[in-house]
Amino acid sequence: MKVLVVGSGGREHALVWKLRQSPRVKKIFCAPGNAGIAHQASCVPIGAEDIDGLLHFARREKIDLTIVGPEAPLTGGIVDAFNRAGLNIFGPAKRAAGIEGSKAWAKELMAKYNIPTADYVIFDRPERAKDYVLSRGAPVVVKADGLAAGKGVKVCSTREEALLAISEIMEKKVFGRAGERVVIEEFLTGEEVSILAFTDGQAVLPMLAAQDHKQVYDHDQGPNTGGMGAYAPAPVCTPRIYEEALHKILLPAVRGLANEGCPYRGVLYAGLMVTEQGPKVLEFNARFGDPEAQPLLMLFQTDLVEICEAVLTGTLAGQSIRWADGAAVCVVLASGGYPGPYAKGRVIRGLDQVSDDIVIFHAGTALVDGQVVTAGGRVLGVTAVAKNIPEAIARAYEGVRNISFEGMHYRRDIGQKALKYLPPGE
Ligand SMILES: Nc1ncnc2c1ncn2[C@@H]1O[C@H](COP(=O)(O)OP(=O)(O)O)[C@@H](O)[C@H]1O
Ligand SMILES: [Mg+2]
Numbered sequence: 001m002k003v004l005v006v007g008s009g010g011r012e013h014a015l016v017w018k019l020r021q022s023p024r025v026k027k028i029f030c031a032p033g034n035a036g037i038a039h040q041a042s043c044v045p046i047g048a049e050d051i052d053g054l055l056h057f058a059r060r061e062k063i064d065l066t067i068v069g070p071e072a073p074l075t076g077g078i079v080d081a082f083n084r085a086g087l088n089i090f091g092p093a094k095r096a097a098g099i100e101g102s103k104a105w106a107k108e109l110m111a112k113y114n115i116p117t118a119d120y121v122i123f124d125r126p127e128r129a130k131d132y133v134l135s136r137g138a139p140v141v142v143k144a145d146g147l148a149a150g151k152g153v154k155v156c157s158t159r160e161e162a163l164l165a166i167s168e169i170m171e172k173k174v175f176g177r178a179g180e181r182v183v184i185e186e187f188l189t190g191e192e193v194s195i196l197a198f199t200d201g202q203a204v205l206p207m208l209a210a211q212d213h214k215q216v217y218d219h220d221q222g223p224n225t226g227g228m229g230a231y232a233p234a235p236v237c238t239p240r241i242y243e244e245a246l247h248k249i250l251l252p253a254v255r256g257l258a259n260e261g262c263p264y265r266g267v268l269y270a271g272l273m274v275t276e277q278g279p280k281v282l283e284f285n286a287r288f289g290d291p292e293a294q295p296l297l298m299l300f301q302t303d304l305v306e307i308c309e310a311v312l313t314g315t316l317a318g319q320s321i322r323w324a325d326g327a328a329v330c331v332v333l334a335s336g337g338y339p340g341p342y343a344k345g346r347v348i349r350g351l352d353q354v355s356d357d358i359v360i361f362h363a364g365t366a367l368v369d370g371q372v373v374t375a376g377g378r379v380l381g382v383t384a385v386a387k388n389i390p391e392a393i394a395r396a397y398e399g400v401r402n403i404s405f406e407g408m409h410y411r412r413d414i415g416q417k418a419l420k421y422l423p424p425g426e
Pocket of ligand 1: 118141143149150151152153155185186187188189192214224271282283
């Protein structure tokens with residue numbers, strides 16, 4: 001079959017890498033892709049948000065299956081458009097993708113279906129939001145309602161910070177229409193974990209628990225990023241917490257969405273805080289996480305096409321995923337300045353893949369005059385598999401050692417939070 005992957009980041013590289021292993025896949029296209037993806041798929045210069053362009057291409061090439069990486073085309077209705085044209089596409093339809101596209105709507109859904117999450121209030125007027133913050137106090141979390149590329153949430157330790165966040169989002173409109181409403185919510189403490197699950201609208205097939213590293217600097221310091229690294233399985237998610245997340249969060253969310261008339265098909269990502277009262281939802285995403293997809297797909301032993309087809313045909317019940325033993329760790333190498341402004345076009349050295357247990361997934365890279373150069377904030381995701389987390393950490397950082405570009409920075413502590421849960425000797 002011919003497959004089209006939509007997107008250009010590390011997640012999409014991991015999807016392409018995994019799809020190449022499927023005996024069913026004869027040809028892979030990626031739109032628009034990056035310099036690493038170009039070695040493994042035919043890259044086509046169509047933007048991930050150009051729904052008409054993608055549809056036209058998929059029709060012309062008779063694509064059998066399209067897999068959507070990023071959120072924007074999903075909330076923009078790419079799945080609805082492809083379905084209307086009779087094309088197979090993996091991902092939720094526009095309304096269901098609203099679980100990521102509107103944090104306010106997601107909160108209302110969680111309230112209606114009793115899904116544990118932080119207490120919250122939704123505001124559409126800045127004065128009201130500010131009055132609420134003044135009376136309620138801090139710490140508090142202010143969230144722009146709509147998509148904001150991972151920058152729309154401010155965890156505020158003082159009232160002043162919260163007032164500023166409201167002003168930026170609702171008055172200065174730094175995220176445009178995404179800031180027409182805000183969700184102000186209770187600050188939760190605990191460790192974060194991501195559980196991603198395949199669902200066909202009824203059955204839920206969860207993947208291993210994974211952990212992202214949102215802040216730019218070691219020990220979770222500095223501003224949030226798209227994610228500086230991830231690993232799986234995440235031992236903070238004990239079997240009990242995993243079961244609780246499945247039965248109190250993922251299954252009710254999937255049933256709730258179906259009950260609202262918008263059954264969810266695709267990967268549903270639950271970003272959770274493991275609190276003393278159990279797991280609570282921070283947010284849902286409508287797709288694979290980036291960088292969680294990189295370690296998860298490296299451990300994924302089942303044919304991804306089979307699972308995607310089961311999702312599309314409503315036959316996911318009874319399917320299972322085989323996982324490699326051990327663990328996988330992904331370390332993101334970022335451009336100098338990221339998550340703030342950064343330069344592009346820096347030549348990247350040391351990209352030759354040296355061994356089978358380490359894969360260098362490309363994110364923001366481009367090929368210019370025969371050289372691979374930086375082209376984004378997150379540039380590469382060096383991902384290693386080993387028999388346990390400590391060894392996977394060591395292998396990933398060994399992989400990092402060979403690579404360099406001007407301004408390159410990365411966290412040195414990816415995976416460290418897992419170590420306290422491991423039995424002595426691991
Ligand atoms: N209620 C909360 N309590 C504590 N921290 C939170 C809360 N909500 C979000 N955060 C922090 O902010 C980050 C981003 O929030 P999230 O809702 O996942 O939005 P997005 O990923 O769209 O930016 C989370 O990963 C978490 O670290
Ligand atoms: Mg998030």
